[in-house]
Amino acid sequence: MNILETRSLSHDFGGLQVLKDVNLQVLAGERHAIIGPNGAGKTTLFNTITGTYTPSQGSVYFKGRNITGAGPCKIQRLGMGRSFQITSTFDRLTAFQNIRLAVLSQKGIRFNLLRFVDKMDTVTRDTEEILKRINLFEDRLTLAGNLSYGKHRSLEISMSLATNPDLVMLDEPTAGMSVDETHYAVELIRRLTEGKTVVIIEHDMDVVFSLADRITVLHHGTILATGTPDQIQQNEQVQSAYLGEMED
């Protein structure tokens, strides 16, 4: 069953066509990687799916519901989480407070003006549990903006997962990480996304082939191929177009 589906999705910026007729299908429970050279439209695809932009044409279906044109907030509440390529956390709040915000969202606590948040024990417990799972418990009182790069990235990814979404969209989670950090991040993602559907944009082919169940190759705003890692590796079209360009 498709948890996420785009139908003839197209988007342009002032006449510049970035996405053309994209029909993406993501199966429930799979880890789906989206690869493609720079400028292929990967992040734009994410932005049109998660509600940053309304696509110029086409539609997006999530759990069978048409969510085209809905805002990020509404889409999130339907069960789709998202992380960003450029780390986007609450930098003047502590790591604990960052995760706690996600936990509050997950519990639907939004306009509560009647209780001390510090005294909400289940919220605190859940937050601390997540912090322990991502090895940030020691750093829980550090401001997010002062975390080391790798930890900051972990926080970024974990915030989108802490809302407990059914589908999580990860935009280059390992961007800018060292080899060790990347290795750790991949393990983290694998561990935290157990039983969830993941769509991931990734440049690092080792990560893609070790993590993904299926891969979609995006090229000049269109889908070149979709398939298992083996199928993609053997696809001649992909090799000539994509891999050829990578060597440029």
Place this chain on the structure above:
Amino acid sequence: MNNKSRWALWIAGAVALFLYPRLFGIYYANIFVTFAIYALYAVSLNLLLGYTGLLSFGHAMYFGTGAYGTALALTHIKGLPLVPALLAGFFAAFFLAICVAPLVVRVGGNAFAMMHLAFGQLMFVLALKLRHITGGEDGVGGFPIPPLSIPGLFSLDMGDPILFYYFAVAVIAASLWLLWFFTKTPFGQIMVAVRDNTKRVDYLGFRVPHTKAVVYVIAGAFAGMAGAVYALFQNLVAAYDAYGILTSFVPVMMTMVGGIGQFFGPICGAGIFGVLDELTTRYTDRVELVLGLVLVLVIMYAPYGFTGFLTYLRMRWSASRAQRSPA
């Protein structure tokens, strides 16, 4: 600090507040009431400015509306008791904020600041022009100040400055406590998150405009509360004092001088301004010039204000202590 010493501190503070007018007399009691009114007003602004990242140059529209609300209620309703009169001001500002909020929550930054500058001036012009209601430049004054009473139990004459001091300080302390409490609730966390990273708040599933609107209405209503106490204190509300542009600038300055984003920052700022005001008016009538200079100097050399400076000192102190005695 443990719980016991914290309680001791609070009790000491309360005792000091109780003894203060008896020790220093009416003149200084009145100065303290003025300070307390501005402290509440500035804290309400800081909820927008420091906590949510929304700069308003027109917060006087709520202060003034609160003041006029209470003044007009007492002028026109015979025998209105004290607490309902206070609430009249509070709710006047509250309803104004509810009406304005949908217009302003979608914008941020400069546009938000400018719209408030304009709305603030609009209220000022209206107060000047609608003379038959507001009394124009002369304002509404001489309305009866009802006693604080529970029929058959007690009745405290609010014309007595010392008794009024206790009433005003109690109302303002309660309001400040409520506002402090709001910043500690889950909603308070979301409010700070909006300041830090509006986009991410949206992606976490919180509705940004609604969040801003709630903060906005709370900030407006409590500015109105400050205005209501002001009306009772002065027994006169005139257009310039209620809605004038300086009335909008003053809490911004207090917040900046005291320390932005810290709950006690604006309160320190109001204190510093109170002292500054006493000193400048004693020697010169160029109050605006002094205010302008203070503002320029603060933003250039101490952008996090007085409390920011204290934090800096404390960090220096603990750093040097750590150096001297390596653990």
Place this chain on the structure above:
Amino acid sequence: MDASVAMYVAQGIHGLAYGMVLFLVASGLTLIFGMMGVLNLAHASFFMLSAYFGYQMVAWTGSFWAALLVAPVITAVFGILLERFLLKKVHAFGHMGELILTVGVSLIVLDGVKAVWGTESLPLKMPPVLEGLVQIAGMQYPIYRLFIIAMALVLLGILSLVLFKTRLGMVVRAAVSDAEMVNALGINVPLVFMFVFGVGTWMAGVAGVAIAPILTVFPGLADQMGMDAFIVVVVGGFGSLGGAFLVSIIGGLISSYGVQFLSQYAAVLMFVFMAVALAIKPKGLFGERD
């Protein structure tokens, strides 16, 4: 010619003249904002300061023309000093710092002129050549207002020539639409900033001297013009010169006809106009940023 038509036309000329002056002030404001992202709340104070300088020049030399030439230049120097020595320092603290700094400067200027020139309304006489009325096609027009309109149009012409025909203008326009691009072009950005700030303040200065004979010179001048100019910039769309021009003209006409028909509430009309415009287009009529 019908008397009522004559009245409409006369009010229209008043409105146009005021709209033009408004545009001179607002265009500087919007250029500076577009280029540097600085909303200069002291902009209208410079407008007022220039009017006072103009008054002083006339008092010393007796010549309106000398005032019109010199006062705006001195004002522009003050503007450049503000940009160089104060604004640059607080840039790191973001918009909030800039807004608050310029509020501080406007308070200092306001109290400064009160200290030097007092709070009285000071008259600034227009040159005899521009006094009186001129007869065109059976209608009478006040010469001085026509002069203001003509002067503003000439300045507008020069401004558009510079903006659209020179390399400097291209840089400025590029910076207004995309500030990051200019850094990439390898241009001496601080110098361009200084130039834009100077020109913007200068135009406000010209407007200040030009309107002084009509409104006289008094400390409330900055409030009145400042508020209208900010409304123009907000409604026209931040950083949009075309928007500023259109809204200035509309604003001028609104206040002029407003005084005639709704004198009691004329002062409120501009705010109502703004509220309606923003309710329809929250980013301003021609704005793409906020």
